[in-house]
Amino acid sequence: MLLQSCWTLTGQEWLCTEPQCLPLVRAGTARGPSYGIVLDAGSSHTAMFVYKWPADKENDTGVVSEHSMCDVEGPGISSYSLNPPAAGTSLEHCLNQALRDVPKEKHAGTPLYLGATAGMRLLNIADPHVSDAVLRAVAATLKMYPFDFRGAKILSGEEEGLFGWVTANYLLENFIKRGWLGEWIQPQKKTLGAMDFGGASTQITFETRDMIEDPRNKMMLKLYGQAYQVYTHSFLCYGRDQVLKRLLSKLLQAESYQATVSHPCWPVGYNKSLLLSSVYDSPCTEKERPSLAFNTTVTLVGTGIGKLCALHVSKLFDFTNCSFSHCSFDGVFQPKVSGNFIAFSAFFYTVDFIQTVMGRPVHLPSDLKDAAETVCATSWNELLQKAPKLEKRLPDYCAVSTFVYLLTTKGYSFNNHSFPNIAFQKKAGETSIGWALGYMLNLTNMIPAEKPSFHKSMLYNCWVILILLFVVTTLTSLVTAICLFRYSKSSII
Numbered sequence: 001m002l003l004q005s006c007w008t009l010t011g012q013e014w015l016c017t018e019p020q021c022l023p024l025v026r027a028g029t030a031r032g033p034s035y036g037i038v039l040d041a042g043s044s045h046t047a048m049f050v051y052k053w054p055a056d057k058e059n060d061t062g063v064v065s066e067h068s069m070c071d072v073e074g075p076g077i078s079s080y081s082l083n084p085p086a087a088g089t090s091l092e093h094c095l096n097q098a099l100r101d102v103p104k105e106k107h108a109g110t111p112l113y114l115g116a117t118a119g120m121r122l123l124n125i126a127d128p129h130v131s132d133a134v135l136r137a138v139a140a141t142l143k144m145y146p147f148d149f150r151g152a153k154i155l156s157g158e159e160e161g162l163f164g165w166v167t168a169n170y171l172l173e174n175f176i177k178r179g180w181l182g183e184w185i186q187p188q189k190k191t192l193g194a195m196d197f198g199g200a201s202t203q204i205t206f207e208t209r210d211m212i213e214d215p216r217n218k219m220m221l222k223l224y225g226q227a228y229q230v231y232t233h234s235f236l237c238y239g240r241d242q243v244l245k246r247l248l249s250k251l252l253q254a255e256s257y258q259a260t261v262s263h264p265c266w267p268v269g270y271n272k273s274l275l276l277s278s279v280y281d282s283p284c285t286e287k288e289r290p291s292l293a294f295n296t297t298v299t300l301v302g303t304g305i306g307k308l309c310a311l312h313v314s315k316l317f318d319f320t321n322c323s324f325s326h327c328s329f330d331g332v333f334q335p336k337v338s339g340n341f342i343a344f345s346a347f348f349y350t351v352d353f354i355q356t357v358m359g360r361p362v363h364l365p366s367d368l369k370d371a372a373e374t375v376c377a378t379s380w381n382e383l384l385q386k387a388p389k390l391e392k393r394l395p396d397y398c399a400v401s402t403f404v405y406l407l408t409t410k411g412y413s414f415n416n417h418s419f420p421n422i423a424f425q426k427k428a429g430e431t432s433i434g435w436a437l438g439y440m441l442n443l444t445n446m447i448p449a450e451k452p453s454f455h456k457s458m459l460y461n462c463w464v465i466l467i468l469l470f471v472v473t474t475l476t477s478l479v480t481a482i483c484l485f486r487y488s489k490s491s492i493i
Ligand SMILES: Nc1nc2c(ncn2[C@@H]2O[C@H](COP(=O)(O)OP(=O)(O)OP(=O)(O)O)[C@@H](O)[C@H]2O)c(=O)[nH]1
Pocket: 041, 042, 043, 044, 045, 046, 076, 117, 118, 119, 197, 198, 199, 200, 201, 202, 239, 240, 241, 345, 346, 349, 350, 393
């Protein structure tokens, strides 16, 4: 999908760049708080977010917060390709929770959206008919609920990146905020770049003054009267699960698909047998698919050699071709990273593991590199002892930490100076960082292109000042009257 070169977050035209054009309708403005629901149908799992905001303040920033959330049991909706109706059924538990979380009288006025990301983008590449069937199935389930269902669609990588950026900056009130007199203030703070590391794709989005040489990466936004030039790129097949699959494929290829293959990123003491079909069932690996029988089993044996692991992981990137003045990798243009960044989803999970389980701080790129090597050198038994609850994830922290190191330093070119500007965080206050909130703010028209009028707040201020004057005058008169009364009494005596 090609986004228009200049658009606003509230523009109808912007929404119509996809075949599934969604109507722009303002969220309900009944008394009391308003609610909105977004289902984030990711490649690895679906999460439901219920947002809440004061109905009369919907154009303010930072007023929308996460009221509640729900993790859908089971895998992401794209995993239901063999049984699309089950994708719909899987959402019911969380939707039933939403019925309880949103007051009954607000159900009909509560917009409900489902946005699917890289897992469905991949399914759409593999088989568009099946991906349509899955979308239809989830839409059929969502329509059965009393909420105001506004569509289920697949987001483009650009939308995913941009809405993550909008969410982070909205929550941190970097666009605009109200002063204590109710006036609008354009904060002097710069916006925060956003980095999302999902299961099937990874996104980088940041404001830049540099020239954006590839128009596909350029977003011109006007929010609250302020223009922003934003760089964004989404790398499909560079999400955590697809990276692990692609790594397996490289290792199998390197050892000529023998029955037993060494895995330098898995810990010593950890071995696993896999069906070849589980490695090559994705468009991200299908070009490397060998002609061997698909149901062949291979056994991978962990050898925990960090340097060798890094060598194989680096093969996942193409750092050679670039037709622009500067590229991140795979021939994708990227200007120099600037400003502070927030890195969420699997960026956070990975660095959080290094810090809390391995007990190592991550300030500089070298900290991440050294920590990754330490994780790789830790045996399976030691890892299990350190974090028994994370058993399912433990074998992959070496590969994923190594990948995050290479992606941020060699890929995005963060250095000793800029790397410390990355905050690895999954929430701002009580609200999760991800594209879901930004998506809802856009579709409910809650971020105007122009600066909101001063009118309402001025009127409000006048009232406040008048009431204060009234209270002060009354109190002064009362005190004066009491003093006079006492004085006159004492003078009579
Ligand atoms: N280590 C660790 N990994 C996690 C955790 N929760 C999820 N993951 C993995 O982190 C990766 C990213 O998770 P999400 O951000 O939920 O990805 P997603 O939204 O399903 O995928 P996309 O569609 O690509 O955005 C996936 O591989 C998950 O399996 C966690 O608590 N710890």
